[in-house]
Amino acid sequence: MVELEVPLSVFLEGREVVVYVENYLNKPSGDRIEKVCLQFLNEGYRKLILDFRETELVNSIGVSFLLGIIDACERHGSELVLTNLNENVFNLFELLGITKRVKVDFIEDESSTRDLH
Amino acid sequence: MKANPYKFIHTFEALAGIGQEIANRHSFNEMIRVSLHLLLGSLAIMRGGIARYLPKEHEFQFIAVRNLGDDFPLSIPISMEDERDLTCAGLRGIEADQAKLLCFFQQNYSIFEKKKIELIVPLIVRSELVGVILLGEKASGEPYDSTDLDVICAISRHIGVGIHQRNIMIELERKAEENRKLYENLQVTYKDTIKAFAAAIDSKDKYTEGHSERVGKYTEIIAEELGWDEKCCEGAAVAGYLHDVGKLVVDRSIINAPYRINARESAELSKHPSIGYEILLPIHHPFVDVPLAAKYHHERVDGRGYPEGLSGDQIPFIARIVNLADSFDAMTTDRPYKHRRSFEEVIEDLRRNAGKQFDPSLVVAFCNAMLNEFSGETNKKRFSRLLGKGYVNTSLAVPLLRKILNDLDGTSGMTFIAS
Ligand SMILES: [Fe+2]
Numbered sequence: 001m002v003e004l005e006v007p008l009s010v011f012l013e014g015r016e017v018v019v020y021v022e023n024y025l026n027k028p029s030g031d032r033i034e035k036v037c038l039q040f041l042n043e044g045y046r047k048l049i050l051d052f053r054e055t056e057l058v059n060s061i062g063v064s065f066l067l068g069i070i071d072a073c074e075r076h077g078s079e080l081v082l083t084n085l086n087e088n089v090f091n092l093f094e095l096l097g098i099t100k101r102v103k104v105d106f107i108e109d110e111s112s113t114r115d116l117h
Numbered sequence: 118m119k120a121n122p123y124k125f126i127h128t129f130e131a132l133a134g135i136g137q138e139i140a141n142r143h144s145f146n147e148m149i150r151v152s153l154h155l156l157l158g159s160l161a162i163m164r165g166g167i168a169r170y171l172p173k174e175h176e177f178q179f180i181a182v183r184n185l186g187d188d189f190p191l192s193i194p195i196s197m198e199d200e201r202d203l204t205c206a207g208l209r210g211i212e213a214d215q216a217k218l219l220c221f222f223q224q225n226y227s228i229f230e231k232k233k234i235e236l237i238v239p240l241i242v243r244s245e246l247v248g249v250i251l252l253g254e255k256a257s258g259e260p261y262d263s264t265d266l267d268v269i270c271a272i273s274r275h276i277g278v279g280i281h282q283r284n285i286m287i288e289l290e291r292k293a294e295e296n297r298k299l300y301e302n303l304q305v306t307y308k309d310t311i312k313a314f315a316a317a318i319d320s321k322d323k324y325t326e327g328h329s330e331r332v333g334k335y336t337e338i339i340a341e342e343l344g345w346d347e348k349c350c351e352g353a354a355v356a357g358y359l360h361d362v363g364k365l366v367v368d369r370s371i372i373n374a375p376y377r378i379n380a381r382e383s384a385e386l387s388k389h390p391s392i393g394y395e396i397l398l399p400i401h402h403p404f405v406d407v408p409l410a411a412k413y414h415h416e417r418v419d420g421r422g423y424p425e426g427l428s429g430d431q432i433p434f435i436a437r438i439v440n441l442a443d444s445f446d447a448m449t450t451d452r453p454y455k456h457r458r459s460f461e462e463v464i465e466d467l468r469r470n471a472g473k474q475f476d477p478s479l480v481v482a483f484c485n486a487m488l489n490e491f492s493g494e495t496n497k498k499r500f501s502r503l504l505g506k507g508y509v510n511t512s513l514a515v516p517l518l519r520k521i522l523n524d525l526d527g528t529s530g531m532t533f534i535a536s
Contacts, residue, residue, distance in 0.1 A: 027151065027154070030154075059127075059130055059131075059134070059158070060127065060130060060131035060134060060154065060155045060158030060159045061134070061151065061154040061155060061158055062158065063127075063157075063158035063159075063161060064153075064154035064155070064157040064158035064183065065154070065158075067157060067158070067161060067162075067163055067164075067183075067184065067256060068183060068184055070163070070256070071163055071164065071184040072184075075186075088123070091123050092123055092124075092127055095121060095123050095124045095127070096124075096127070096160070096161035096256060096257070097161055097255060097256045097257020097258070097259060098161050098256045098257075100256070100257050100258065101256045101257065101258070
């Protein structure tokens with residue numbers, strides 16, 4: 001069992017884990033989250049859910065760390081899901097083509113929560 | 118650039134970030150790692166690496182890689198033709214199809230293909246190849262468009278300048294190290310020259326073999342006792358070594374006279390401080406006071422010395438130190454016309470002459486240094502070595518030195534007794 005305080009992780013049944021992305025996905029938080037995710041993948045977790053509900057902002061370095069997690073999941077044959085993205089973050093990921101590569105479950109919408117898949 | 122504010126802001130943020138990274142002075146490798154993140158993150162490029170070019174080794178050495186896997190080679194040799202072709206290509210993205218013409222790309226084709234390397238960007242600064250950036254596929258899977266290539270070039274230019282700056286710094290450091298070594302060698306040469314001079318001076322005087330060297334050492338001891346820094350102490354030693362350099366031009370028969378010399382001879386001999394000054398003045402010494410030590414080492418604080426009859430503070434400090442060291446050695450070594458005096462007599466003489474011939478504060482410093490050694494407070498055996506075995510009876514010397522220091526206590530600041 002991985003014991004790490006930051007970022008917060010919640011373990012689900014069936015080798016699945018939810019990792020909560022910090023408020024600002026940048027170099028320090030990106031570094032932390034990538035390390036944690038790699039650790040889960042090495043321990044054989046089959047599904048990683050990155051929860052962006054707390055995340056206001058993602059910068060270029062943050063994107064790069066996210067790409068590292070995407071690549072690692074692909075190499076390990078594990079599933080990656082991004083969830084609860086705010087509109088700005090979702091738009092950015094969509095513009096960069098990241099949403100074409102990885103599954104996005106929910107985005108937070110002012111009126112309702114859209115299910116994209 | 119397509120008028121899409123989000124993408125524009127995101128790219129702009131990456132460009133601003135890279136400028137900052139290059140300007141920041143933290144570790145070079147960290148700067149390159151962050152630059153790679155910025156580059157990949159700005160356009161969502163899945164993988165890539167930044168290498169610097171080592172011209173002597175003819176190879177690219179990777180400083181930062183992302184998502185290229187453990188089997189990716191971290192150094193890639195390149196041919197002279199590659200170097201030329203990349204330099205000619207200039208800073209622009211070369212797509213994999215075109216890049217196949219380059220030898221190193223062909224040689225590494227299988228790994229590049231496996232890692233989906235799609236773009237090669239030579240880093241050229243001032244028409245010089247400083248490195249290369251390899252980029253894999255975009256997250257979207259789409260090919261690079263012209264806007265992407267513009268952004269890549271803009272960021273790559275910054276990275277190239279960063280590597281170039283680093284190269285300049287390494288070169289500067291290498292030159293500084295070279296200079297430091299040269300300077301060290303010069304210092305060794307200087308010290309050897311000083312020793313050779315001292316030996317030459319003493320060789321003129323068959324009765325005072327080693328005199329200059331001993332005066333140098335006593336001078337150094339006093340300087341140390343006064344708390345001077347290492348460089349100044351070394352300089353003080355040099356002043357001691359060379360104080361009698363003027364004797365090189367005084368007739369050998371006068372120096373070696375086995376009797377007390379007459380007035381004419383004495384006048385001839387008394388020129389040696391000024392002659393020494395003339396000899397030493399044009400030489401660049403690491404310690405500026407060396408010529409002054411030679412010129413004034415026969416002055417007395419009571420003003421009855423020569424050549425100028427200066428008194429007290431008028432006499433350069435280094436000359437007062439050398440005077441004490443010189444006299445001490447003269448009294449503690451055999452001369453052609455007299456046997457050396459007992460250590461106790463010499464110490465008494467120092468006390469009696471404190472304020473007359475000698476600066477009292479220096480007598481105190483000198484006696485302190487001796488007391489430290491003879492009372493066993495320090496393990497250095499400098500006086501014992503310089504004075505020879507059996508000369509100093511420590512059971513007599515230690516109480517005597519203590520008494521003298523006690524007597525002189527408070528007098529070291531006294532005004533000099535001018536004649
Ligand atoms: Fe002299």
